[in-house]
Amino acid sequence: MIAALLKWMVPWEFSWVFLASFLTACVLYWRGCHRLPVSFGRRLAFWTGMVVVYLSLQTYFDFYAEHEFFMHRIQQLLLHHLAPLVIVASYPRSVLRAGLPLNVRVRVLRPALRSWPWRLISAVLLNPAVATVLFVVFVLIWLITPMQTLAMLDWRVYRFMNWSMIVSGFIYWWLILDHRPRPPGRMLPGLRVLSPGITMAPQILAGAIITFSKTDLYPIFEICGRAFQFNVFTGQLIGGIIIWVPAATIETVGGLLAMRQWLRLSRTGRLRRQLLTRQSAAKAVSVGSG
Secondary structure, three states, X not given: OHHHHHHHHOOOOOOHHHHHHHHHHHHHHHHHHOOOOOOHHHHHHXXXXXXXXXXXXXXXXXXXXXXXXXXXXXXXXHHHHHHHHHHHHOOOXXXXXXXXXXXXXXXXXXXXXXXXHHHHHHHHHOOHHHHHHHHHHHHHHHHOHHHHHHHXXXXXXXXXXXXXXXXXXXXXHHHHOOOXXXXXXXXXXXXXXXXXXXXXXXXXXXXXHXXXXXXXXXXXXXXXXXXXXXXXXXXXXXXXXXXXXXXXXXXXXXXXXXXXXXXXXXXXXXXXXXHHHHHHHHHHHXXXXX
């Protein structure tokens, strides 16, 4: 029993980059929780998401993801949808920032956030249109048969695929679950609610196509050697349903969380105050120009 558990916990493909990034985030959050009051629910959400990410990439689960299509789709669902949504829902930004030493925040983080390279990168990647497109594209592009084959044969492409899923997921859900009005938020509260419904549509279509396909779309898993004695079309059908149903369900939950924030902003009067401020500014400009 213990030997089987240890085998499961041993990484199939170890990554120093991932481990260093993972441990850094864990240490910063742990330090931040000792400096800021963080509710149990937020802590639970953060650590749950981090555990999901680790189990998906640095355990023997990764072996099954490389040798069975439907297991691969479970892995991508966890990395792209579930884990980023849960972690972002814990609103860890202030906690992670508090976990940094003061001199690092003042001398390194603050100048970096004010530098033109970061402003350029954030202006592009955190643009709502760009973030939304990338969120969908990085799901669909790896479902194209030649791209899936390339990712399974080249470990560098495989790791880029996983990182692209994680990063695009974090960026998108950070915009969707932003608790601030716009500005300073980058998306309108109403659009945050509607966006998951828009992004799930092409994924549902792709999932349906794969589910009802009568041909083996991903023979690379046969070449690599399948982990289970599943019928090819059964595994492909399960994978298509995973893209279709669970992904749409998670995005629906994300939309409901965004609606909760929208209602909170409306209830506290922040949207109304912002509208009055804009109207006052517009009147002042019109009077000044007149």
